[in-house]
Each structure stands twice: as C-alpha cells, then as structure tokens.
Amino acid sequence: MQIKYDFHSHSTASDGTLSPARLVARAADMGVDVLALTDHDTLEGLEEAQQAAQEHAIRIVTGAEISVTWNGQTVHIVALGIDPANQCLALGLQRLVEYRHWRAAEIGRRLEKHGISGAHDGAVALSNGRLVSRTHFARFLVGAGEARDMRDCFKRFLVRGRPGHVSGEWATQEEALGWIHDAGGHAVIAHPARYGMTRTKLRRLIGEFQELSGEAIEVVSGSHSKDECYTMARHAKDFNLHASSGSDFHTPENQWVELGRLMPLPVGCKPVWELLEA
DSSP, rough: OOOOEEOOOOTTTTOOOSOOOHHHHHHHHTTEEEEOOOOOOOTHHHHHHHHHHTTOOOOEEEEEEEEEEEETTEEEEEESSSTTTTTHHHHHHHHHHHHHHHHHHHHHHHHHHOOOTTTTHHHHHHOSSSSOOOOHHHHHHTTTTTSSSSSHIIIIIISSSSSTTOOOOOHHHHHHHHHHHHHHHHEOOOOOOGGGOOHHHHHHHHHHHHTTTEEEEEEEEOOOOHHHHHHHHHHHHHOOEEEEEOBBBBBBOOOTTOOOOOOOOTTOBTTTHHHHHH
C-alpha cells in the first residue's frame, strides 16, 4: 500500500484554526500516514500532536516553518525532522516570535491610523495570544466587514504598499539553515512558486540555499498549480535537491486545500522522506 505523506500543515499553535489534536485526527480521516506539523516560527504544538498521533494510525514528523528575509523579500523554510529540545533552534525561534509581537502592534497602529480601530486586539483575540500573524489580522478584518475574503483583505491591507504592511525583519537564510541543521533536521524551501519571483531570481534563491546545504524544495504544494509542480521538479533536479510534498493546510474553511490531497511527486524526483527514513 502506498504511504500518503503531508509535510506542511498548521495548527492553532500559529495561524491554523484546528488544534494540533484535531489536525492530527483530520489528517488520519483523510488517509494521511505521515504528517509534519510545521507551524510558523514555533514548536509549541508538537507535543500535543505527538500525543494525539498515538490514538490514530499516523506518524508525526517534527517540524516548523521558519520566516526568512532574503534579498528584501520574505520566504519560508520548512524544517523537518528536528529535535524540539535543541536550544539553538529554540533561541532562534524565540527571536522571531518576539519580532512578531512587535510587528503585530505596528500593524495595529498603522491600521488605526488608516481609520480601522481595534485591529490589534481583534487579531490577538483570534490567536492563541502567543503568536499573532497577518492571517489573524485578515480574519479580524473580514469579520469586521472591511474585506470580502482573506485574499481581498491581504491585497487591500497587508501586502507591500498597503496601509497595514510592515516589512519583515526575519532570520537570514544562513541563520535559519544553521538552526535547522544544529537541531538535526532537514531544510526545505516552502511553496517556491508562491513568491512571484522571476525564474532567474528563484534559481538564485535555490542556488544560495543549496550552497548552505539546504536539502529540498517543496515541489508539490497546496498552493501550486500542476504546471508549477512540474516546474519546481525541474529546479529540484537541476540543483540536485530532494522534493517535498505538503498541503500547507490551515483551515477546513478553505475548500481548495486539504490535508493529504496532493498530486504525486513528478517522476524522477528524489522524495524528501528518503532523508527522514535514512
């Protein structure tokens, strides 16, 4: 029987809407055999997910999605198979969470100046109180009638040039990969087609990532089209990198993204799970 993997998912430990336990239960219901919980800049949900996995026929891969600033742009690096007790990684993530607190307050101030009051408190109320993301602001703004939906909200308020945008000051790619490798994990460029980079710029990102001993690209993603998956597979092959597959699931409310609902890796890819099982 073919094993179903999903190496990218989020819970209420960051900006997902399901608790780690409910996320694991849903993954099991969807037939996922191996699930990586990869919350943004935190390992907080891993223990609960691992406990829940004991009640289901599912294996949890420890993970996180680390925020990186590269060439003035925010990119995400998924860490897989990390030691959650590693102090180097813990300290690095703590720095990012502290920055998130400052950024959330600044987003709230900028939206207040734009005439939208209560956004910061509203976003915090929709979060776990320990990690606040732009997604929480977007959910608040949609609920307050300021935007039609999440996509509309980001375009109107939260991206570069809009009133609630705050430029990211995250880890460098070198720092993030250093933390991941110190924790015994493997580094994966998350949803590379989503960054809107030119082919030249994306290949420069991948090349620098490879030079820093990065291991894989997320070839199959819930946010990639079929053609984009094949394009990312070619990039992975060109740079001799492994290929990962992850839904980037956040909420059951998004009918387009579901745990484990992913196309197979294109033929010729080196699956990232070979690294995890080595």
